[in-house]
Amino acid sequence: MLKTGMATALARFSGWGTAGLLVKAIVAAVIADALLLGFILLRRAYRNRYFAERDARVFEFRRNWKALISGQIPYGTWRTNHVARQIVEDMALDAYEAAGPEESLRLLNFLRASGLVAKRILEARNHQGWRRRQALVLLGRTRAPEGIPALGEGLRDKDQETRLAALRGLGRMASPQAGQEILHWVGESGVRVPALPLQSALIQCCAERPGLLLPYIRHGDKAVREIIGRVLGEIATPAMGEDLLEFAGDDLDELRAAVARALSHARSDLELETLGELARDTVWFVRLRAVVSLGKLQAPSAIPFLLRGLTDSNRLVRLRAAEALMNFQTEMTAVFRQAIALQDLYGLHAYLTALENAGLEKQLEAELESARWTDKEEAEKLLNVLHTRKLPMELPGFAQHAPLRTAARP
Amino acid sequence: MIHFLEIANRILFHYYLACNLAYLVMLIIALKTSAEHQHGLRSSPAGWLKDTPLAPPVTILTPAHNEEKSIRVSVRNMLDLDYPELEVIVINDGSTDGTLRELREEFQLRPVRVVYVPQVPCARVREFYRSRVDPRLLVVDKNSAGSKADAVNAGLNAATSPYVCVVDADSVLERDALLRIMQPVLSDPKRVVCVGGIVRVVNGSEIAAGRLRRVRLPRKGIEVIQVVEYLRAFLIGREAWARANMMTIISGAFGLFRTDIVRSVGGYRAAAIGEDFDLVVRMHRHLLERKADYHIQFVPDPVCWTEVPADLHSLGRQRARWQKGLLDALWRSRDMLFRRRYGRIGWFALPYAWLFELISPVVELGGFVTIGLAIWAGVLSREFFIQFLVFGYAFATVISIGAVLQEELTYKRYNDWQDVVRLLSYCFLEHFPYRQMHMFWRLKGMVQYFRGDLAWNAPKRQGLRTTAVH
Numbered sequence: 001m002l003k004t005g006m007a008t009a010l011a012r013f014s015g016w017g018t019a020g021l022l023v024k025a026i027v028a029a030v031i032a033d034a035l036l037l038g039f040i041l042l043r044r045a046y047r048n049r050y051f052a053e054r055d056a057r058v059f060e061f062r063r064n065w066k067a068l069i070s071g072q073i074p075y076g077t078w079r080t081n082h083v084a085r086q087i088v089e090d091m092a093l094d095a096y097e098a099a100g101p102e103e104s105l106r107l108l109n110f111l112r113a114s115g116l117v118a119k120r121i122l123e124a125r126n127h128q129g130w131r132r133r134q135a136l137v138l139l140g141r142t143r144a145p146e147g148i149p150a151l152g153e154g155l156r157d158k159d160q161e162t163r164l165a166a167l168r169g170l171g172r173m174a175s176p177q178a179g180q181e182i183l184h185w186v187g188e189s190g191v192r193v194p195a196l197p198l199q200s201a202l203i204q205c206c207a208e209r210p211g212l213l214l215p216y217i218r219h220g221d222k223a224v225r226e227i228i229g230r231v232l233g234e235i236a237t238p239a240m241g242e243d244l245l246e247f248a249g250d251d252l253d254e255l256r257a258a259v260a261r262a263l264s265h266a267r268s269d270l271e272l273e274t275l276g277e278l279a280r281d282t283v284w285f286v287r288l289r290a291v292v293s294l295g296k297l298q299a300p301s302a303i304p305f306l307l308r309g310l311t312d313s314n315r316l317v318r319l320r321a322a323e324a325l326m327n328f329q330t331e332m333t334a335v336f337r338q339a340i341a342l343q344d345l346y347g348l349h350a351y352l353t354a355l356e357n358a359g360l361e362k363q364l365e366a367e368l369e370s371a372r373w374t375d376k377e378e379a380e381k382l383l384n385v386l387h388t389r390k391l392p393m394e395l396p397g398f399a400q401h402a403p404l405r406t407a408a409r410p
Numbered sequence: 411m412i413h414f415l416e417i418a419n420r421i422l423f424h425y426y427l428a429c430n431l432a433y434l435v436m437l438i439i440a441l442k443t444s445a446e447h448q449h450g451l452r453s454s455p456a457g458w459l460k461d462t463p464l465a466p467p468v469t470i471l472t473p474a475h476n477e478e479k480s481i482r483v484s485v486r487n488m489l490d491l492d493y494p495e496l497e498v499i500v501i502n503d504g505s506t507d508g509t510l511r512e513l514r515e516e517f518q519l520r521p522v523r524v525v526y527v528p529q530v531p532c533a534r535v536r537e538f539y540r541s542r543v544d545p546r547l548l549v550v551d552k553n554s555a556g557s558k559a560d561a562v563n564a565g566l567n568a569a570t571s572p573y574v575c576v577v578d579a580d581s582v583l584e585r586d587a588l589l590r591i592m593q594p595v596l597s598d599p600k601r602v603v604c605v606g607g608i609v610r611v612v613n614g615s616e617i618a619a620g621r622l623r624r625v626r627l628p629r630k631g632i633e634v635i636q637v638v639e640y641l642r643a644f645l646i647g648r649e650a651w652a653r654a655n656m657m658t659i660i661s662g663a664f665g666l667f668r669t670d671i672v673r674s675v676g677g678y679r680a681a682a683i684g685e686d687f688d689l690v691v692r693m694h695r696h697l698l699e700r701k702a703d704y705h706i707q708f709v710p711d712p713v714c715w716t717e718v719p720a721d722l723h724s725l726g727r728q729r730a731r732w733q734k735g736l737l738d739a740l741w742r743s744r745d746m747l748f749r750r751r752y753g754r755i756g757w758f759a760l761p762y763a764w765l766f767e768l769i770s771p772v773v774e775l776g777g778f779v780t781i782g783l784a785i786w787a788g789v790l791s792r793e794f795f796i797q798f799l800v801f802g803y804a805f806a807t808v809i810s811i812g813a814v815l816q817e818e819l820t821y822k823r824y825n826d827w828q829d830v831v832r833l834l835s836y837c838f839l840e841h842f843p844y845r846q847m848h849m850f851w852r853l854k855g856m857v858q859y860f861r862g863d864l865a866w867n868a869p870k871r872q873g874l875r876t877t878a879v880h
Contacts (some may be wrong), residue, residue, distance in 0.1 A: 022797045029804030036811040037834060040818050044830065107703055135451035165453040196596045200462040234463055318572065348523060356522045357540060389523070 004189030030114075057089055065091070069110040079114060081299075089116050108144060117144045124150040132157070133165035138168025145177060152181040156189070163193050171201030176212060176262045179205030183216055183228075191223045195230075200235050204230045210235045214243055222252065229258035233289070241271050248274045253283045262284055264293035272297070276305045284314040291317055295324025303328060310347030318347060322354035329360065333367050340385055342393065352389055360387070417786040423798065429766050430805045433642075436650035437812040443653050444645070444820045447710060459589050460492050463826070467495035467571035473561035474579040475503040477555065477827035480717075482516045487620030488740045489544050493588040498547045499568055500579070503561035504533075504554025513549055517541035522566060524548065527671050530677030532563035536588065557664065559678035559685035566677050569669055577837070578663040580717050582612055582622050587713035587849055591666045594707035601705045603693065604667040606652070606660035608644045608708075610823070611637045612715035622715055627829040634727060634832060635840045636718045641813040645710060645820075652708030656759040658694070660706070662686035664714035671696070683864055684735015691814065693745045712821050726851040733855030736768055771852040778846075803841055810837035 068088065069074050078084040089111075096107045111117050120142065123135035136154045139147040147169070154166025168304025170178040182201055191198065206212050216228050229252065236244060240262070247259045257405075260278040263271055275297075279288035291309040294302040302324075325335055339351045355361050365386060368379050381392050459465055470488050481500070486499045513519055515702060517723055519539035533555035541547035552564045562576055573595065577583065582676050587607065595602045614628030614635075627634055651657045660667075672678075672689070675696045682688040690706065695702045714879065719725040740763055746752040747760055784790035814833055817823070824830055858864075 006758070012700075022794070022801055026797060026801045026804055029801060029808055032808045033804055033811060036808065036815055040811070040830070040834065043818065121697060130449040130452065133449075137453050161450060161453060168454065171458075193599050195600070196462065196464055196599070197458075197466050200458065203463065230464070296728055313528065319525060319570070346525075349523070353523050353525055356526075357545070361540075 002119065014261070019196060028380075054083065055086065057084060061087060061091060062124055069107065071110070071113060073206035075114045088114075089138070092116070093138070096143075097141070108142070110144050110146065117142050117147065121147055121150045124154055129159070129162075133162050136162070136165040136169045143173050143175075144174065145173070148173065148178055148181050150176075151178070152185065155182070155185045160193060164197055167197055167201045171197075171204045174204045174207075176205065176209045179209070179212055183212060186224055186228075187216055187220065188219065188278065191227055195227050199217055199227055199231050199234075202228070203234050206231065207235050210237060210240060211243075217247065217255070225252055226254040229255035233261035234259030236265070238265035238267055241268065245270065245274055248278060256281060256283070257286045257289045260289035260293055263290075264296040266293070266297060272299070272301060275302075278310060279305045284312075286315060287312060287314065288317045288320060290319045291324060295327060296321065298327050299348075299410075300328065300331065302334060303338075305330065307335070307342065310350055311342050311344040312347075314347075315350075318350040319354070322347075322350040323358075325351065326354050326360060328359040329363070332364050336364060336382060336386075337378075340382065343391060345391055348385070348391060349389065352386070412787060412789050415780055415787060415789050418777070418780040419784055419790060422780065425773050425777075429770070430809060431800075432688040432762070432766060433646065434805075434812075436646050437809060439653055440646045440649035440816060441780075441812075443649050444710060445590070448820055451711075454593070457492075457586070459592060460494065462494065465592070466496045466573055466599075467497065468493060468573045468575055468592065469497040469499055469565075469569040469571040470575045470577055470588075471499050471562055471565035471569065472499065472577050472579050473501045473503050473558050473565065474505065474509050475558070475561065476507045476509060477579040478503045478505070478508040478512050480513050480580050481509050483617070483620045484577075484581065485513065485517065485547065487582055488577065490585065490620065491583060491588050492790070493592075495571070496546055496588070497571055499565040500547070500549045501561040501565045502549060502551045503558070503564075504552065510549070510551060514539070517547055517549075518543050519549055521553075522523045522548075526568050528567050529673050530563045530566050531680065532560045532567065532677075533680075535564055538568070555680055557680050557682070557685065558849060559682050559688075560680040562685070563677040563680065566669070572669055573666055574669050574672065574720055575666045576662065576664070577714070578716060581609070581662070581663050582617060582620065582715040584622065584713045584715075587664070590711045590713050591709050594705075594709065595666070597707065598667065601703055602668075602707055603659055603671050603704045604665060604696065605707045605709055606648060606657060606691070607664040607666070607709050607714050608648070608659045608712055609640065609663045609714045609716050610644075610712050611640055611718050613718055613720060615715065618818040626826065627824060627825045627832055628720070630720055631836065632722060632844075633718060633720055634836045635659075635844050636725070638810055638813065638836050638840055640718075641809060641817050643675065644672055645813050646714060646809070648708045649710055651759065652706065653698070654754065654758075656754050657706045657708060658690055658755065658759045658763060660686045660690050661714075663716045667693075681864075683731060683859075684740050687735060688739040688742070691739055691746075691755075691760075694744065695746060695752070698752050698755065699718050704735065710820070712823055715729065723848070726847070726854070729848060730855030730858060733768075733852040734859040735769070736763070737856055737859050738864075740764055740768055771849040771856070774849050775846075775853055808843055809835055810840065830870060 061068060063080075068243060078088055090108055092111055096104060098109075099107055117139070120135050120139040124132060124139050124147070127135060132154065136151060139151060147377065151166045151169045151173075154169065155163055157163055157166065167182065170182055179202060182198070182205060186198070202213070210232060213228050213232050217225050217232065220228060232244075244259050244262050247255050248261075250256055254279060260275065263275045263278075266272050266275055275290050275294055276408070279287055279294060281287050281290065287309070291306065294305050294309075306324050308320045309317055309324075312321065325339075328335055336351070339348055342348070355364060365383065368383050368386070382402050385392060426577065436547045458771060472488065477484075485498065502513070519541055522538050524538045526538070533553040535550055535552045537551045539549040539551065541549075548568060548601070550564050550568055552561065562812055566574060573592070575591065576586065591605050594605050611628065611633065612622070613633045614626045615622055616624040616626065627637060648874040665686065671693060675689070675692045678685045678689050679692070693706075719728050719849075740760065741758060746756045749756045781790060781795060785792060785795060811834065814830075814837060818830075824833060
């Protein structure tokens with residue numbers, strides 16, 4: 001039967017000839033043109049009508065907003081209609097994001113009482129694909145703690161986009177419980193999403209309790225430790241100082257870098273010393289983070305480490321060290337003198353660049369020219385360096401400042 | 411002679427059919443990809459990146475050569491972009507007009523010394539300036555070497571971020587442009603090495619304070635035809651090629667690159683005429699030779715709006731230049747053709763570019779001659795010829811309307827009925843005589859290339875200062 005059909009079709013096809021084929025092709029192309037045109041124009045007309053009706057409904061709901069969220073207007077009048085429900089949910093969630101604590105509570109009560117939260121939980125659990133993803137994102141926007149288990153289930157979906165939606169939803173919750181759910185999942189299945197969304201969600205959720213991260217850094221695999229270490233670097237508090245020191249000698253570069261970043265709150269000498277050690281690390285980005293943290297400390301005791309950063313083999317480290325040195329405006333002349341004593345042209349250029357970028361060149365010039373400066377000859381030489389950007393062959397009184405050698409020049 | 415004409419006409423027929431069928435396949439792929447992208451946007455809005463402290467820094471590189479009319483607006487526009495870690499480097503490429511003066515006045519520039527490591531070759535840099543009002547802005551004033559590529563290289567040497575985004579000075583970016591173009595990178599930072607953004611036509615739209623306020627179609631037919639062309643090229647072509655990881659071009663008007671990779675291929679080739687195509691092909695070569703697992707992505711969201719030529723003369727020069735650039739880049743990469751180590755780029759993307767992009771003006775214009783001769787010699791029936799013309803016209807129109815449909819289904823930026831009707835009308839009108847003129851310009855570009863005329867021929871700009879560009 002099939003064979004006969006095909007034979008007939010082939011016979012008919014060959015019977016058309018080239019010209020016949022062309023005519024058919026013209027007809028097909030013209031029909032396709034007409035269909036596409038018709039579709040575009042009809043769709044436009046339909047959408048215009050749809051949005052006009054939608055706008056009218058939005059206006060109506062906005063007019064009766066207070067009655068709507070207080071339940072005076074029975075939920076049943078809008079909940080069963082898909083479009084109306086979507087409008088109300090969008091309006092409530094938009095208002096919720098901008099609301100203060102009291103209003104937030106009222107809106108959350110409304111979302112619960114009207115069944116919108118329960119509906120999204122149900123959808124997040126039972127739907128698949130983009131419907132599930134949408135439900136997960138909206139559930140996250142409600143910030144209702146009862147949604148956390150459903151979001152946690154979303155993390156275990158086989159589709160990465162769905163996992164990401166669940167992760168973003170949990171991130172929106174911004175609560176330690178949500179953070180625990182994410183950490184539990186990471187501990188159980190490893191890193192199954194791109195790093196940045198995971199880190200962002202953890203930053204949002206663990207900011208209040210960064211200690212939640214520590215067990216996973218201690219016992220997680222390499223990828224988990226790297227990612228969570230970076231999060232710790234962002235949200236660590238001064239109170240965590242001792243815990244952080246534990247990871248300063250870790251084999252993982254990312255983790256040492258995270259510790260260097262986290263120690264920007266360093267208070268004790270030991271912490272400062274550790275930061276100084278990290279500023280001599282063999283890995284450039286660890287040194288970079290350490291130098292940035294040393295700059296944030298704004299403590300004079302950080303100056304020797306920052307001066308050493310000026311001689312670093314990596315240009316970013318040199319630049320950041322120079323920028324950090326601009327924070328010590330009262331010590332500017334002394335720092336400049338030390339920067340010259342390093343006898344490192346790249347370091348000197350980095351320092352002078354930072355000086356110019358901070359608009360402090362004139363101030364330094366004035367200081368060097370001022371009466372406070374007693375050694376006129378040395379002042380002349382320093383001014384000369386400032387103007388020519390060239391290292392002096394010899395500078396009196398500089399012998400005692402032996403050039404600091406950078407620990408690492410990978 | 412008659413035998414030759416018969417073969418030539420048969421080749422032309424099959425060539426035309428294959429070309430349009432290829433576009434039809436790309437249209438279907440693009441429609442599917444766009445639908446997936448739209449669903450993805452619902453669950454992963456670009457906005458989340460705005461608030462994260464972990465967003466990788468991005469440097470925008472904007473070469474500017476005689477852009478005094480638009481430079482204030484476009485730089486302000488770039489500084490206003492939503493992105494947490496942003497640096498903007500404007501490279502004044504030996505402008506002879508008031509570009510630098512405009513920048514000095516608007517952004518209170520002061521000379522600074524920056525650490526500048528000439529890792530990629532470029533002409534001498536005269537001075538660096540940093541803005542007093544916004545320290546994220548750095549201006550590199552350099553001698554002109556007569557090419558945009560050289561200017562971008564200077565910016566590349568001064569950039570300090572792991573990603574650079576090259577943006578034309580006459581382009582307007584939407585506020586979330588960087589957030590959107592960074593999405594593929596953040597989804598897969600290890601594999602994604604560059605991302606192309608969509609470029610749309612700004613002519614006719616309303617701009618206020620560096621922002622696009624209302625999207626309208628331009629008034630002139632020649633500009634509207636370019637709107638259709640851009641929709642077809644980006645929403646169908648790029649979308650489909652990117653899906654197969656075979657993009658060979660990232661528009662010079664808006665593209666994001668990993669800084670280390672661009673530096674490792676030596677930056678843009680200063681002598682390249684089509685520097686955007688040339689760079690991407692060299693990146694493919696570099697990465698494929700190292701057996702790297704990489705991806706070149708495309709973001710179809712409408713985020714970059716650029717001015718297109720408004721007169722035939724400028725348009726002709728632009729298209730001739732594009733063709734020269736294509737020929738130049740393809741010729742230099744000819745050793746990649748059909749070589750196993752270059753995989754799908756060597757087997758599909760580059761042969762496609764040779765066959766359906768580079769030689770199409772030769773085939774089409776040559777086809778007119780052979781068809782004319784064949785009719786004259788009585789080898790080809792007039793009836794068949796007319797039928798073939800009608801078929802070609804209707805088929806090509808399906809592709810153009812398909813591009814408008816893609817825009818309608820997804821981004822829908824032209825809201826006025828009048829605009830849509832005009833856009834659809836030009837899907838029918840672009841095939842005659844514009845298409846033939848276009849082919850002629852491209853053929854002219856090839857002839858110029860073979861004669862050694864490799865001048866840059868900067869297009870005439872109207873500028874973005876006014877509220878509406880017509």
